[in-house]
Amino acid sequence: MIPIVYHPRYNITAFGLERLHPFDGRKYRRIHEALVSPGLRRPRGFVRPRPVTRADLLKVHTEEYLRSLRRPDVLAGILEVPVVARLPAWVSDWRILRPMRYATGGTILACRLAQENGVSINLGGGYHHAASAWGGGFCAYADVPLAVKLLHDEGKVERVLVVDLDAHQGDGTASVFRGWHWASIYDLYERDIFPACKEPEDFPLPVGPGLTGSDYLGIVRETLPKALDAVRPDLVVYNAGSDPFVGDPLARYRLTAGDLAERDLLVVDTVRQRGIPVAMVLSGGYSAESWKIHADAIEGILARFDPR
Template sequence: MVPIVYHPRYNITAFGLERLHPFDGRKYGRIRDALIQRGLRRPNDFIRPAPARRYELAKVHTPDYLGSLWSSNVLAGILEVPAVRRLPWWLIDWRILGPMRLAAGGTIEACRLALEHGLAVNLGGGFHHAAADRGGGFCVYADIPIAARLLHDEGRLRTVLVVDLDAHQGNGVASIFRGWIWARILDVYEHNLFPLHKEPEDYPLPVPPGMTGSDYLEVVHAALPHVLDEVRPDLVVYNAGSDPFDGDPLTRLKLSANDLVDRDLLVVTEARDRGIPVAMVLSGGYSALSWKIHADAVEALLTRFDRA
């Protein structure tokens, strides 16, 4: 079966403060529960990751940045929740940073499992706004570059391609990859969204607000096979944000829930048809239906790729 990585502590709760941000910090558990209720997995089928360790974080992040995360003021800015300034650091670490380190460890684990099994899904991760020396956009740890760096240093992969279809540009990943000749990024994003400053990328595909699902899928279908054939990566890390959804409050793209299922099937199928392993992470999504969109997409992937 396709390995699915999940830990109950992925879910972010902070005595109601999490409701001050539009991101649903509990959606990971909802996805997991839906997969069980639909008969796709049993409770013990999910792989629990270890949290990303300090030395793993330091593969990408600067010492000054990691040290700055002791500051509640710094974290309030990264998380975009000013009330975090009033919380003691130990509580932030327990309720927010700890879950994020677990999700980053989940991305590392999913990448390892993808190399072994061809496809793996982390029901979290995708913190693509975190750079080496800064965080932002609710992203503290650069989980994708950390996983790529670890596997590259271990000799497990020579080239990696990130396919980022979150509605926002993956500026943190792009800034880190700029110094790595073995890492590439294909990024489809709504051009006038956060972040204001767009980082240079290998294959940037900015699209206008209001784009429909059929037009969006045509853009992806036209670009992805060419990029896969040109880069010929040893691993694709797929950042499958649900925020291109028509009902997302922070974006203006017009994809339906079914369009997003088709999108995820398209990306994974194109890579697997070429024998390229895929590690999928979930990234952003701010609609109340984000969890269901992801659950439907993962169900479609399991239906096609499970070999039980």
Template sequence: MRSYRIFSHLAKVLQHNSVKTSTIVGRVQIGWPLISLPVTLSFDGVEGKWGQRLKSYLQKPILAFVPGPIMGDTSENTSKLDSQTASNQSPVSQDDSKPTERMQTLQEHLTQRTDEHNEEQSRQNTQEPSEASAACSSGQPNTKVQKTEPQDRDGASSEQPHKTHLFVEVADHQWPIVYSTEYNIGFLGMEKLHPFDSGKWGKVFQFLREEGMLSEATIVRPLEATEADLLVVHSSSYINSLRWSITVAGITEVPPVALLPNFVVQKKVLKPLRTQTGGTILAAKLAMERGWAINVGGGFHHCSSDRGGGFCAYADITLSIKFLLELGLIKKAMIVDLDAHQGNGHARDFMDMMDKVYIMDVYNRNIYPHDGFAKRGIRRKVELDFFTGDEEYLDKVYNHLKKALEEFEPDIIVYNAGTDCLEGDPLGALSITAEGIKNRDQIVFEFAKKERDKPIPVLMVTSGGYQRNNARIIADSILNLRQKGLIGCQAAEEHQAKRKKKTGSSGSPSSPESATTPSSGASSPTSPTSGEPRRGLLDWFKR
């Protein structure tokens, strides 16, 4: 009954001001904010410039229709308008073509607000931005990112200098490995309704800490990406759509999420994803500074600027590349997507930038998302069949990556290292062993580090993986890269050694740090047993 009264009240307000209404645009929450329903509004009785302005003003996602002023306008004029309208029981005839005095008051108010907004935008556009690349290289927060083109698809902002707090200061003794406890998702057990292990990221960190590689002092903790950060790529209409639980339920593929109040969804679902997105953006800058970086989370490759899906709500890969381009740190980038699913999100985003962003995608052609349009954005498309095994898979990864790097010389490789290609994965439907995944990751890093005079920085994100043992495999692969000398941080190793000496740790079997440090025989350029140069996977493929 309350929803009917709300609709009736809004209709009377608009009819009283010579506005013909048939339906209502936006979304309305029934009773306590549990369920939101989409509705639409048409303004047949309003014409010309004022009509367009009123349509633009009201046709936006609305938190709730409530008796009172039109949503988004809290001025005294509209408050008076509402109170006067509520007391008037006889609406003006719709045949009267002249606007009422109240309509003129509202029109003048909105015109004034629009003019003030335009003046503010013009004043900001004339301000000189600081040198973004110089500020970024210092490693200090509050870095300005100069937008090179309008990013807000709805025209809310254009060519504005963007301030971000994501680029936190990183000490020399910290690994370029990004993780936060805020990554992990949990909301009343509903996360278990999806096969994705929403606590995978914390398990990866725990395994690496047990192995003696990481500690709380040597990990880099990211900040949550703000709305201003997200608008570098995303449209404001898409960001606003995430304020509705039913939208998030569709993206996460967990229908009961639609029944939760949106403030719960924001905190328990979207905030962790925004923090992981901030981690990917930070890791991209770290990769350019250190030569490599790993975000323990991220890899939301199904999300584009204006649509989400497949548990991907924010386009972190697109954002990381856009930030680097706008900072002037890179001119060209390559995305190597080895998740079992097609990376349709970033393919859509960079479809008009294929000269700057080269995408190589190896995926199972028979599974989600079947996005034929997005395939146009993939420069090197490698489609696999069900249950492809190690030998065929690794051979294709090696040969196609070799050809891709011959065709294109990137300034950074963004490596989407999804582990849903693991045998037994309910969604990936491939048959790659745990050892095959370790070898795959090693191939990518060896191509970037060993096969050229100037190594290519690598940003690795962990993406999909829908089995409980995925975290262990990701950790083992990172340890393997460290053991092979493909990643390293001498200052972090020394800090960890001093910490162990100070605490008197003797090195338990579960923490074999002595066997995996860069100074040990396992990571030496020569084999500790034969004295011969240790061959990498690329040497094996060449033979």
């Protein structure tokens, strides 16, 4: 069975404040329910991660940055929710950062499980706007760089490729990877939206607004195999943001839910054809349907790679 990593503590509920940002803080629970109710997984058929430790966070983040997350004004800027600046630091740590530490632990666990099982899915994570010393765009912890660094330090991976198909550039991941010769990023993103300053990347694919599903899938079909053949990674982390969706308020691509399910299957299939383990993380997605898009796409992956 494909391991699906999830903890109920991923969900962000802070007295209704989470509704001030278009991000659905309960998206993870909804995806979990959408997989359980048709019987695709039993309620206990998920792997529960531990939250990432401070010692592990320090392998990627600076001490100063982690300390700065206790400052309400800094955290409000990262989350883009100004009212967070008025919350006591312990409240935002418990209600907002702790869920993110669980999901970061989930990405670490998913990467380990991908190595054992070929495919794994974390129902969260993908905070690709977080770098060593800064965060932004609702991302506080650089979960993917941290997860691959732990495996690299343990000698379990030699070369890693992140495939980032969230509509926004993975500037945080790219910034961390710039100092690591063994880690590369392939990134198809909308050119003129957040983040304002783009980071240099190994395989950048900036495309303007209005991209349709068939054009988008054509680009991935043509370029992803080339990136895989150039890097020859022994682990791929797939950042499967659902914000290229036509109804997403923070991006202007025009993919349907069906296109996104096809995209996720295409990526996992292309990577698995080469025998490379792949860990999928969910990343962004700001439409009301985001949970449903992910659930349908995961159902497609389970149908193909998890035959019962």
